[in-house]
Amino acid sequence: MRTETLESFNKDRRILIAVDNSENAERAILYVADSLGGVSGFYVTILTVIPEPPADYFETATECNSWIEEQKSEATRMLDKYRQILIQSGFVEDKVETIMDIRKCPSVADCIIDVQQKLKCCTIVIGRRGVSKKEEFLFGSTSSKIVRSGKNCAVWVIE
């Protein structure tokens, strides 16, 4: 019992940074780089979620596949860039991983929380777009929902 406690104490704390291709996502990365770069004891996962488009959104399967490939390619570039920012700020290379999650996703926030729970991350970091109330009402706000629904973790919202 005592050994387990010590082991878990010695484990790195996992931070999940949820990003998309927006400026505020980059701010979230920069914030973590500034705050934790060079500090030992942290393992960072940079996550981007691409909601799988409904099969019936595109006229043909080719169009759909091409859209997905384009999204994947953009996301790969973005994740590589953000990983490099963290490494340059002092994170050890093998303690920064990237995940691109493409799946059916009625709510992006729920998908992020799902990943956080699976990876047992103690903190979610996310940028806030600053959407208007109307936009939040119609289209939702990922950061607001994570603040509301996240459990057993800290949530850092970066503006």
Next chain:
Amino acid sequence: MKRKKVADQETHFSEPDLAEMITRWVGPDRVPKGLRVVTDTSDFFRVDYDDVVVLDNHPYFIRNYEREGRFGIDEEPKFWVRRAVDLLDGSTKIVKMVFHEQFKARVGDLTFECVRSPKKEGAILDMVRGHPNFAQGFWVEDASGNVVRIIDFIQGKTFADYVLELGKDHEDYFYNHFPLVLSEYIELAKAIGFLHENYQKHGDIRRDHIIKEKDTGLCRWIDFDFNFLHKESMFGYDLFGLGNILAYLAGRGDVMASWLRENDSPVFNRLSADDMNIIFNNRVVNLRKVYPYIPEILNRVLLHFSVGANIFYDNANELLTDLQEVRDRIRDRNQGMAEVR
């Protein structure tokens, strides 16, 4: 567009066959001279009145096009949607041909990219087969692979028009008709919840997209071909539509601030910006200020759709949970009033 004389058409039906069917179901004087059969509907503008569209060897006698009956004012013709007579059984159908429209949907001052998706509508028709709160039908590919939807025509008024005729005034409506209207609305909201549970959205929830079927009294959702890539919330736009309809039903029509002002209603001066619809800022959703007998519990649901709201519904089930409580409370109140009498 593939367009052939009957004699050239690969179909089981000869021209005399079709003429005989038209005579039987529509009338002898309606048989067109030079009957034309269409099997490829790609160019829907060239599908004319009196043509026979044959899909999967099933003949449909084309009649007028349908209109988008939005609020009865700017009724735009939908040339790709035609009323038709099923020549095998005489029933009236709606034939929806493929129109790959891509456009910016405007909601208040917000816009988003939207498409018409025949496949989405086809998938929902499959999903809701036998469901009492959706239009019924099926889809079939024409000679060029277009997904044409064949939908049972629903005889009846829009739910919105039906509601306007209930009660001699709002109070009478609210006490004597609204409980039943609310029950019907709850079934409609459950139907939308069913779509959401199956990773689908209606996409264009408006009060004129509910038809109250004359024969059965059932309310059915129609027109679910709109599609868009969602942002955070896949169902937010559907919930917005449900909220608008609920406010319309509770108010027996939209309660417009401009109308209150023009009619020197004292209520107008008691309204604040927070009382208005979050998107359509001229519509009052804090209806208890206008009709004080609207119970607080219902008003609280309505206020989720107001400018002053700090929390929104995430899915239809959250809305339904609150509405079922509203329904129970109104029923208990009405029973209590009946006992007092």
